[in-house]
Amino acid sequence: MPRPLQATIHTESFRHNLARARLAAPDAKVWAIVKANAYGHGIEHVFDGLRGADGFALLDLAEAQRVRTLGWRGPILLLEGVFEQRDLELCSRLDLWHTVHCNEQIDMLAIHKTNVPHRVFLKMNSGMNRLGFTPQRYRAAWTRLNALPQVDEISLMTHFSDADGALGVAQQMAVFAAVTRDLPGERSLSNSAATLRHNVNATDASAHPDTRVASDWVRPGIAIYGSAPDFPSHSASDWGLQPGMTLTSKIIATQEVAAGASVGYGSTFVAEQALRIGIVACGYADGYPRSCPTGTPVLVNGVRTRTLGRVSMDMLAVDLSALADAGASAGFGSPVTLWGRAANGTVLSIDEVAQWGTSVGYELMCALAPRVPVLVSHEGHL
Numbered sequence: 203m204p205r206p207l208q209a210t211i212h213t214e215s216f217r218h219n220l221a222r223a224r225l226a227a228p229d230a231k232v233w234a235i236v237k238a239n240a241y242g243h244g245i246e247h248v249f250d251g252l253r254g255a256d257g258f259a260l261l262d263l264a265e266a267q268r269v270r271t272l273g274w275r276g277p278i279l280l281l282e283g284v285f286e287q288r289d290l291e292l293c294s295r296l297d298l299w300h301t302v303h304c305n306e307q308i309d310m311l312a313i314h315k316t317n318v319p320h321r322v323f324l325k326m327n328s329g330m331n332r333l334g335f336t337p338q339r340y341r342a343a344w345t346r347l348n349a350l351p352q353v354d355e356i357s358l359m360t361h362f363s364d365a366d367g368a369l370g371v372a373q374q375m376a377v378f379a380a381v382t383r384d385l386p387g388e389r390s391l392s393n394s395a396a397t398l399r400h401n402v403n404a405t406d407a408s409a410h411p412d413t414r415v416a417s418d419w420v421r422p423g424i425a426i427y428g429s430a431p432d433f434p435s436h437s438a439s440d441w442g443l444q445p446g447m448t449l450t451s452k453i454i455a456t457q458e459v460a461a462g463a464s465v466g467y468g469s470t471f472v473a474e475q476a477l478r479i480g481i482v483a484c485g486y487a488d489g490y491p492r493s494c495p496t497g498t499p500v501l502v503n504g505v506r507t508r509t510l511g512r513v514s515m516d517m518l519a520v521d522l523s524a525l526a527d528a529g530a531s532a533g534f535g536s537p538v539t540l541w542g543r544a545a546n547g548t549v550l551s552i553d554e555v556a557q558w559g560t561s562v563g564y565e566l567m568c569a570l571a572p573r574v575p576v577l578v579s580h581e582g583h584l
């Protein structure tokens with residue numbers, strides 16, 4: 203029998219979360235962001251749940267090829283554009299749309315031989331200082347691109363640094379609006395946080411109309427995986443999102459720990475009183491963060507308890523006495539939910555576990571280890 207650890211991908215959650223993103227931006231087209239192998243879920247595993255999207259956005263050319271192999275004939279956008287000249291040949295061959303964020307990419311386009319001009323997304327660095335042309339250089343880039351026979355439609359794009367936080371999007375949006383006001387083309391601005399929190403697409407948005415730019419294409423990533431972009435300000439359930447992934451295992455051993463005895467490497471947890479603990483087949487080699495300390499929430503038989511001591515490579519320990527105090531019992535073979543939805547419907551959000559490990563849901567899902575078997579479930583639980 204294989205190790206009892208498993209990740210379950212909830213296809214119906216993906217459908218639901220995609221619909222949730224559409225509800226927040228009813229007039230926009232939706233890029234489903236599937237970079238980093240669909241945030242660790244596996245592109246092939248999430249594809250069915252996301253086929254209702256208007257396009258798939260990612261940044262690895264091999265991943266783009268995989269989306270085409272799955273039979274997707276609609277738009278695919280390379281979020282970082284091309285890295286070298288020959289990438290443009292693949293763009294032509296697979297009909298990939300690509301971001302243009304620097305002059306070197308325009309140089310490559312200018313000498314690219316193609317019969318079919320490319321659809322490009324011209325990126326502005328409106329304040330994040332990662333990718334894109336500065337507001338001062340943006341129009342010159344647009345003019346240069348627009349003059350190339352290799353280029354078809356030019357869409358206008360930027361990315362927010364603080365859509366999930368107190369700073370918000372107003373400043374960057376004002377910069378973008380001022381520079382692009384009279385340029386033609388579709389706009390793409392909003393990631394999950396901007397789509398959910400700043401609702402720039404809503405017709406009743408309170409933002410000033412002269413600095414408000416609606417996204418013709420929104421770019422939700424984390425939200426479609428069922429994690430809150432702005433935890434703990436909002437939880438996934440506050441946003442009406444369903445967990446896209448559940449990580450489950452089982453208790454493979456129990457121990458009676460005497461008062462004063464310790465648990466795990468480094469003896470970081472010392473029992474104040476006698477305890478019964480369960481050893482779970484899941485460790486940091488599976489992608490469970492080693493940084494999660496004693497007290498991190500975990501579900502055993504669908505009931506919340508806590509981890510104890512350090513996370514090992516292949517195992518971690520959970521408190522079964524706390525569970526008994528809660529009126530539940532567990533032992534060898536009891537199911538454990540590390541994050542996601544337990545069989546009884548109880549949800550432990552990946553964001554909460556991540557926060558205990560001083561991380562974010564994004565990082566935990568991306569870190570799911572290749573050794574963890576993945577099951578794609580089509581069952582609904584809404």
Ligand SMILES: *Cc1c(COP(=O)(O)O)cnc(C)c1O
Pocket residue numbers: 235237281361392393394395421422423424425431
């Ligand atoms: C990753 C990414 C997104 C999605 O961000 P989320 O916070 O996961 O919604 C959107 N746009 C760009 C350019 C990205 O790189």
